Amino acid sequence: MCCFSGPVAEVARTNLFARDAGHGRQYLVYQMEVRAAGPTAMILPLPVPPRAPDDAVRFLDLRAYPGFFADLHRPFAGRSATATGGGARLAPLPAPRLEVHRVGNFDASFVPSLDDLDRLDPRFRLPRAVWPAACADGGFAVFMLHDLAQRTTIEPMALVWPRRDPSRLFFPTVHIHDGAAHATARFDHNLFFQHGGLDDETVVAVGNHARRAASSHTPARAFASTLPAGGVLDGDRPIQVVRFAGELPNRDAWIGGAAHDPELAALAAWDGAPWPVDRAVAVVARLARARMPDAADDLAAAHALVGILPWTLQQASYGEATSYVAPEYLRDQPLDARTDVFALGVLLHDLIAGHVREESAMAEMVRYLVNQPRALGTAIDPIIARATQLEPAARFATLGDLVAALA
Secondary structure, three states: EEEEEEOOOEEEEEEEEEEEEEEEEEEEEEEEEEEEEOOOOOOEEEOOOOOOOOOOOOOEEEOOOHHHHHHHHHHHHOOOOOOOOOOOOOOOOOOOOOOOOOOOEEEEEOOOOOOHHHOOHHHHHOOHOOOOOHHHHOOOEEEEEEEOOOOOEEOOOOEEEEEOOOOOOEEEOOEOOOOOOEEEEEEEEEEEOOOOOOOOOEEEOOOEEEEEEEEEEEEEOOOOOOOOOOOOOOOEEHHHHHEEEEEEEEOOOOEEOOOOOHHHHHHOOOOOOOOOOHHHHHHHHHHHHHHHOOOOOOOHHHHHHOOOOOOOOOOOOOOHHHOOOOHHOOOOOOOOOHHHHHHHHHHHHHHHHOOOOOHHHHHHHHHHOOOOOOOOOOOOOHHHHHHOOOOOHHHHOOOOOHHHHHO
């Protein structure tokens, strides 16, 4: 989460790095530009195991490497990338004040749980009622920031912490900038990480939105200094990065943790052979529900959508979704839920009719931008026809409307 104890005027150019530190722990490095009227604290909720001790988090000093993220950018330059008796209860003894660590040019503390917030130095506190339910049983890393009257680039803030779920890498990306956690937030985030081999392109999910990361395809030591990084970087592994930009669900970002789902795995491995109508409808309806506002997280669906929706997360990239590009995308016109309706309508048609991809990417992209999908002789032909209208106003207005029609 990008959460502040007081109002901030501006936050921009946020960079994060994550890597498995072994033994169920994770490295996390955070840097951003921020402007505020006075001193404030940045508070990062962490999904640590329950009842973590006060020393569960170790803060790292990266003062010797102010260009940490500048180096990570290098290979991607130019790429898209919980009283007995009567009477009053006894007052409990005050708990010990949490330790404050001087790390670089800011102070840092770890709060083991939401119930421990009152133990935090008063400078760092944020009202308990502000925190979303997702923070109810986690811990908090707190960084006190100073001299923010001008837009300031904060030096890299680094820590290593125990994960509740060692199978996943975590990025704190939920925003609280004005004392409230809104449903959506404006993202300007580059998420760097080390995960997998030289040629892996890992899927990263924010809620039910996901993108495939780009890889440096070369080991980190080729473009970054591993010695001043204090063990944060693995010099023998590549760096991957994914950019989240624009108005997105106000959720944290995760790598991994998507349970195996036979139907969505079959979709990912689809060879173009026709599917039964009921099967195709069920899968497309699930994908549509996963993209609806306030939908419950469905990581398997988020991963499946990476190659289907051409504007997933970053509207400036087609990604792999050339088969499903709506006309307004190519016309550089505003995109909205009807753009997703078009993509899912084309997918539904292809699953039922069967489709072998064109050798030419351009031919694949424009095949339904001139002529509508052919009739299939099924009861859902009118639904497909409406979903794939060339003009957005003629389609279903929302994904909920599409799901209702398919029910």
